[in-house]
Amino acid sequence: xxxxxxxxxxxxxxxxxxxxxxxxxxxxxxxxxxxxxxxxxxxxxxxxxxxxxxxxxxxxxxxxxxxxxxxxxxxxxxxxxxxxxxxxxxxxxxxxxxxxxxxxxxxxxxxxxxxxxxxxxxxxxxxxxxxxxxxxxxxxxxxxxxxxxxxxxxxxxxxxxxxxxxxxxxxxxxxxx
Numbered sequence: 001x002x003x004x005x006x007x008x009x010x011x012x013x014x015x016x017x018x019x020x021x022x023x024x025x026x027x028x029x030x031x032x033x034x035x036x037x038x039x040x041x042x043x044x045x046x047x048x049x050x051x052x053x054x055x056x057x058x059x060x061x062x063x064x065x066x067x068x069x070x071x072x073x074x075x076x077x078x079x080x081x082x083x084x085x086x087x088x089x090x091x092x093x094x095x096x097x098x099x100x101x102x103x104x105x106x107x108x109x110x111x112x113x114x115x116x117x118x119x120x121x122x123x124x125x126x127x128x129x130x131x132x133x134x135x136x137x138x139x140x141x142x143x144x145x146x147x148x149x150x151x152x153x154x155x156x157x158x159x160x161x162x163x164x165x166x167x168x169x170x171x172x173x174x175x176x177x
Contacts, residue, residue, distance in 0.1 A: 003063040010057040049148035054078040068176040091149045092161040099162035
């Protein structure tokens with residue numbers, strides 16, 4: 001069974017619909033409350049991680065299920081750089097690009113990896129004496145804390161990432177057998 005395809009963006013549009021769709025599919029397959037919560041958690045963390053890593057998010061989300069085995073799919077397009085590529089592939093269970101599964105796929109992957117740009121990092125530090133004068137100033141930590149990735153690894157059975165050009169396909173597999 002394949003669910004409806006939900007369009008999601010970084011403004012939060014579609015996020016609630018994706019969670020509702022996940023709950024509907026779980027109810028259709030007869031999952032318990034605890035199993036439904038685990039599947040919903042996978043959906044939340046998958047969407048959050050994709051938004052954090054890729055920055056701008058315009059994605060398609062859908063679920064596929066057979067019995068009590070579920071695949072959550074996310075497809076998005078992004079401007080790829082070396083940091084994004086590393087962060088995405090480090091979230092995969094195999095730590096490999098699933099799109100590189102043939103000789104030509106591996107060759108294409110190595111070529112794309114070599115052609116990706118270095119990430120632009122601009123650091124601006126506010127002097128401490130000025131920061132002290134600003135009420136409620138808390139410098140944001142620009143480093144991603146990898147929370148979503150660790151939750152996905154613990155809850156999901158398998159996380160697959162396929163990168164081809166600027167298109168990222170993320171698949172999270174969860175089985176309740």
